[in-house]
Amino acid sequence: MTWLTGGALSVAVFMIVGLISLVVAMGTTTFWPVPLVHLELQDGDALMGELTRVEEIPDSGGALRRLMRSANFDLTDEHFEWADESDIVAETHPDWAILVERLDWGRFYGTPTRFEHPGGVVEGTPETVWAAFQAAHGEVRDRWHERRAIERGPIGDFNAEGEALRLELRTEGLDHGFRSAPYREAEQRFQAAEEARTRRYDTLRAGIDELDALNDEYTLELTTADGEQAGIQVAEIVRAFAPNQLSLLDKLGVYLSRWWEFLTDEPRFANQEGGVFPAIFGTVMMTLIMTVFVVPFGVLAALYLREYAKQGLLVSIVRVAVNNLAGVPSIVFGVFGLGFFCYFTGTWIDEMFFAAKLPSPTFRTGGILWASLTLALLTLPVVIVATEEALAAVPNSMREGSYACGASKWQTIRRIVLPRALPGIMTGLVLAIARGAGEVAPLMLVGALKLAPELPLDMHAPFVHLERSFMHLGYHIYDLGFHSQNSEAAKPMVFTTTLLLIGIVVALDIAAISIRSRLRRRYVTGRI
Amino acid sequence: MEQTLTSPESVSLSSASSDGVITPPSVGRTVPRDRDQPSILDTIERGERIHTATHEAMLAEQHVLDIDAFSLYYAEVQALYEIGLSIPANKVTSLIGPSGCGKSTLLRSVNRLNDLIDTVRTEGDMRLEGESIYAPGVDVIELRKRMGMVFQKPNPFPMSIYENVVYPLRIDGERRRQVLDEVCERSLRGAALWEEVKDRLHDSALGMSGGQQQRLCIARAIAAEPEVLLMDEPCSALDPIATGRIEDLIDELRGSYSVLIVTHNMQQASRTSDYTAFMYRGYLIEAGPTRDIFTSPQRSETEDYITGRFG
Numbered sequence: 004m005t006w007l008t009g010g011a012l013s014v015a016v017f018m019i020v021g022l023i024s025l026v027v028a029m030g031t032t033t034f035w036p037v038p039l040v041h042l043e044l045q046d047g048d049a050l051m052g053e054l055t056r057v058e059e060i061p062d063s064g065g066a067l068r069r070l071m072r073s074a075n076f077d078l079t080d081e082h083f084e085w086a087d088e089s090d091i092v093a094e095t096h097p098d099w100a101i102l103v104e105r106l107d108w109g110r111f112y113g114t115p116t117r118f119e120h121p122g123g124v125v126e127g128t129p130e131t132v133w134a135a136f137q138a139a140h141g142e143v144r145d146r147w148h149e150r151r152a153i154e155r156g157p158i159g160d161f162n163a164e165g166e167a168l169r170l171e172l173r174t175e176g177l178d179h180g181f182r183s184a185p186y187r188e189a190e191q192r193f194q195a196a197e198e199a200r201t202r203r204y205d206t207l208r209a210g211i212d213e214l215d216a217l218n219d220e221y222t223l224e225l226t227t228a229d230g231e232q233a234g235i236q237v238a239e240i241v242r243a244f245a246p247n248q249l250s251l252l253d254k255l256g257v258y259l260s261r262w263w264e265f266l267t268d269e270p271r272f273a274n275q276e277g278g279v280f281p282a283i284f285g286t287v288m289m290t291l292i293m294t295v296f297v298v299p300f301g302v303l304a305a306l307y308l309r310e311y312a313k314q315g316l317l318v319s320i321v322r323v324a325v326n327n328l329a330g331v332p333s334i335v336f337g338v339f340g341l342g343f344f345c346y347f348t349g350t351w352i353d354e355m356f357f358a359a360k361l362p363s364p365t366f367r368t369g370g371i372l373w374a375s376l377t378l379a380l381l382t383l384p385v386v387i388v389a390t391e392e393a394l395a396a397v398p399n400s401m402r403e404g405s406y407a408c409g410a411s412k413w414q415t416i417r418r419i420v421l422p423r424a425l426p427g428i429m430t431g432l433v434l435a436i437a438r439g440a441g442e443v444a445p446l447m448l449v450g451a452l453k454l455a456p457e458l459p460l461d462m463h464a465p466f467v468h469l470e471r472s473f474m475h476l477g478y479h480i481y482d483l484g485f486h487s488q489n490s491e492a493a494k495p496m497v498f499t500t501t502l503l504l505i506g507i508v509v510a511l512d513i514a515a516i517s518i519r520s521r522l523r524r525r526y527v528t529g530r531i
Numbered sequence: 532m533e534q535t536l537t538s539p540e541s542v543s544l545s546s547a548s549s550d551g552v553i554t555p556p557s558v559g560r561t562v563p564r565d566r567d568q569p570s571i572l573d574t575i576e577r578g579e580r581i582h583t584a585t586h587e588a589m590l591a592e593q594h595v596l597d598i599d600a601f602s603l604y605y606a607e608v609q610a611l612y613e614i615g616l617s618i619p620a621n622k623v624t625s626l627i628g629p630s631g632c633g634k635s636t637l638l639r640s641v642n643r644l645n646d647l648i649d650t651v652r653t654e655g656d657m658r659l660e661g662e663s664i665y666a667p668g669v670d671v672i673e674l675r676k677r678m679g680m681v682f683q684k685p686n687p688f689p690m691s692i693y694e695n696v697v698y699p700l701r702i703d704g705e706r707r708r709q710v711l712d713e714v715c716e717r718s719l720r721g722a723a724l725w726e727e728v729k730d731r732l733h734d735s736a737l738g739m740s741g742g743q744q745q746r747l748c749i750a751r752a753i754a755a756e757p758e759v760l761l762m763d764e765p766c767s768a769l770d771p772i773a774t775g776r777i778e779d780l781i782d783e784l785r786g787s788y789s790v791l792i793v794t795h796n797m798q799q800a801s802r803t804s805d806y807t808a809f810m811y812r813g814y815l816i817e818a819g820p821t822r823d824i825f826t827s828p829q830r831s832e833t834e835d836y837i838t839g840r841f842g
Binding site for chain 2: 407
C-alpha cells in the first residue's frame with residue numbers, strides 16, 4: 004500500500020513539476036537573443052534566420068532538416084522556412100546581420116546598407132550605416148513616443164469631451180423633443196462648441212503631423228540574405244541590434260528590455276509582438292472585482308446555511324446543490340452571464356440610464372463588470388463551502404461564552420465567529436482566485452476581447468468604466484495559440500504569457516495567503 | 532424574602548471551609564438517617580418522585596435564585612427531574628454528583644444556554660430575584676446579562692485581553708473609554724490577574740496560559756457585575772497550581788457574588804463552597820451546608836457518594 008500511495012503521489016508530483024518546468028523553461032527563454040545564422044544552399048539561394056529546431060524529415064531514413072525563423076514576412080509571406088541538412092553548403096554567423104523589431108510585420112533580418120536622414124544619405128560599410136542609424140534612432144523614437152502621448156492624452160480627452168457633448172445634446176432632445184426650442188438652443192451651443200473644438204483639434208493634429216514629417220525623413224535600408232533591398236522607417240523600429248556581436252551583458256540588456264516591453268506595453272502586430280499590459284491589467288482588475296462580489300455573497304450565504312438555518316433535509320439538499328454547482332462546466336456560466344447579465348440586466352440598465360447612447364449598447368454587451376459577476380457566480384460555491392467549513396471549525400465554546408455574556412446571535416457572529424473564521428474564509432478566497440483568474444471559456448462570451456483599445460480604468464470621468472470590454476491573459480493565450488496567422492511564431496509568446504498568468508495567479512494567492520496567516524496569528528493561535 | 536443577617540452557623544462554616552478540607556465521614560461511621568424512608572435509588576428505579584432532603588440552614592438563607600420543580604428533556608430523554616433548590620445570596624454553592632447526573636445541564640438551564648439546543652424542552656420554572664426565568668416573553672439576552680458564566684474549558688475570545696474583559700459592556704454599546712478602562716481594571720483585579728497582564732492588555736488573549744485564560748474568563752464573567760456567577764467545572768482543564776489559584780479566587784469572590792459552581796472534585800467542593808447540593812441521575816438528592824453534607828448527610832446515598840462507594 005505504501006508503494007501504491009507513494010507511487011500515485013510521485014506520478015502526480017512528476018506531472019505537475021514537469022508541466023511547470025516546461026512552462027518556465029519555454030517561457031523564460033523566449034526573450035533571450037539567439038544568433039542569426041546565414042545558410043548558403045546548393046541551389047544558390049541563401050537563407051538567414053534563427054535556428055528554431057532540427058528534426059528528421061518524415062519517411063527519409065534519417066535525413067535531417069532545420070526550421071529557420073526567417074522573418075521578413077512582408078517580403079516572403081513566410082515567418083519560417085525549412086532547410087534540408089543535405090542542401091546546406093555553408094553556414095556562417097555574419098557580424099553585420101541585424102535583427103530589427105518593427106511595429107508591424109514582425110521582425111526583419113538583414114544587413115544595413117543605406118541610411119537616409121534629413122542631413123543626407125549614409126552609404127558604404129554596414130558599420131558606418133549602423134553607427135549613423137544608432138545615433139539617430141533614440142531621437143526619432145522619442146518623437147514617436149511624443150506623438151503617441153499626444154494621441155493618448157489631449158486627443159483622448161478631446162474625443163471623450165466630444166462624446167459627452169453629443170450625449171448632452173441628445174439627452175436634451177430626448178427630454179424636450181427634437182423640434183423643441185430648448186433643443187434648438189442646445190444645438191446652437193453644440194455647434195459653437197464644435198467649432199472651437201475643431202480649431203483645437205487642428206492644432207493638435209498639426210503637432211502630430213509635424214512630428215511625423217520629421218520622422219518620415221529617417222529610413223534604414225537593409226539587404227536580406229537573398230539580396231532584396233527593403234527600406235524601413237526608423238520610427239517603426241522598436242529595437243534593433245546585431246545578435247552575433249552581442250556580449251553576454253548586451254544579451255542580458257536585450258533580454259530585460261524585451262521583458263519590460265512585454266510587461267508594460269501594448270500588443271502590436273496582431274498580438275504576436277509587443278506587450279500584454281492591457282491583458283495583465285484586465286486580468287487583475289477582473290479578479291479583484293470578482294473578489295469584491297463573491298466574498299460578501301458567499302460569506303452571507305454560508306452564514307445563513309451554518310448559523311441561522313435549521314439543520315435538516317432542506318438545508319442538506321441546498322448544501323449538495325451548492326457543491327454540485329462547482330461542477331457545472333464554466334461555459335454554462337458564460338452562457339448564463341451573457342443571457343442574464345448582458346442581455347437581460349444590460350438592456351434594462353441601458354434603457355434606464357443610458358437612453359441617450361442607444362442604439363449603441365453600454366451595458367447591453369460584454370464588459371468587465373459582467374465578466375466579473377459571471378466569474379463570481381462560478382466561484383461562489385468554492386467560497387460558500389470553504390466558509391461553511393471555517394464556521395463549523397469555530398469552537399462552540401466560544402459561541403456559548405459570547406451568548407453567556409448576553410450577546411445576541413448577530414453580535415456573536417460578528418464579533419466572535421466571523422473573526423475566528425476569517426482565515427478559513429481567506430482559504431476559500433485563494434481557491435476562488437485560482438479558479439477565477441485562470442478561467443477563459445465564459446469570458447469569451449461576456450467581455451474578453453482579442454484587443455481592447457481602452458483600459459477599464461483611465462483618467463476620463465467617471466474613471467472606472469465597468470461597461471468596457473477588456474483583455475485577459477487566459478484569452479490572450481488562446482488567441483495567440485489558435486488564432487494567430489502563424490502558430491509557430493506565436494508559440495514562444497504562448498509559453499511566456501502562460502508563465503505570466505501563472506505568476507499573477509501565484510502572486511494573488513500569495514497576497515491572500517499572507518493576509519490569512521496574519522489573521523490566523525491574530526485570531527486563532529494568539530501570537531501577534 | 533426577608534432580609535436576614537448571616538447566621539452564626541454559616542460564619543463558622545465559611546471559616547471552617549477556608550481552613551481547608553473538611554474530613555469526610557469515615558466509612559464505618561453510622562449517620563443519623565430516616566430509616567423509615569425506602570432507599571432513594573429504589574424509588575428512582577421505580578420512576579417515582581423523590582423528596583429532596585434540604586437542610587434547614589440552607590432554607591433560612593436569603594436566596595438569589597429559586598429553582599422550582601424544574602424538569603428538562605433532551606427530546607424524549609428526561610435529564611432533570613423536578614429539581615427544587617434555592618441558591619443563597621452572596622454564598623458559594625456547589626453542585627456535586629457523578630458524571631452525567633445533570634449538574635451541568637442544571638447550571639446551563641439557569642442562564643437558558645440550553646435554549647441553543649433545538650431538542651431541549653423544560654417544565655417548571657426558575658426565578659432570579661423573584662423574577663421568572665422561563666416565563667414566556669422573558670428577554671433571554673437581558674437575562675443572561677444579569678449572570679456571568681465560566682466554562683469547563685477556558686474560552687477566551689479571539690481578541691485582546693482588554694477587549695475580552697469588556698466584551699459584555701461592548702455588546703451593550705458602551706463606548707466611553709474611561710468606563711471601559713475602569714471596568715477592565717476592576718474585573719482583572721477581581722480575577723487576580725491585573726498584576727500579571729496590566730502591561731500587555733492589548734495582546735491577544737489566546738497567547739496566555741490556560742490558568743490565566745480561565746481567570747480572564749472569570750474577569751469577563753464579573754465585568755458586568757452579575758447577580759449570579761455560574762461556574763461549570765472551572766478547574767477541570769487546569770493543572771493543580773492553576774486550580775489552587777482559581778479556588779483562592781472563588782474564596783475571594785465569596786460575599787460579593789452569589790456563586791453556583793459545578794464540580795466533580797469533592798475536595799474542591801468542600802474547600803470552596805458554603806453550601807453543597809448532591810445530584811444523582813437527574814434528581815437532586817440532598818442540599819445543605821457543606822460541612823453538614825460532608826460530615827453528617829441525611830441520606831445514605833450522599834454518604835456513599837462522598838465516601839467513594841459509587842459514582
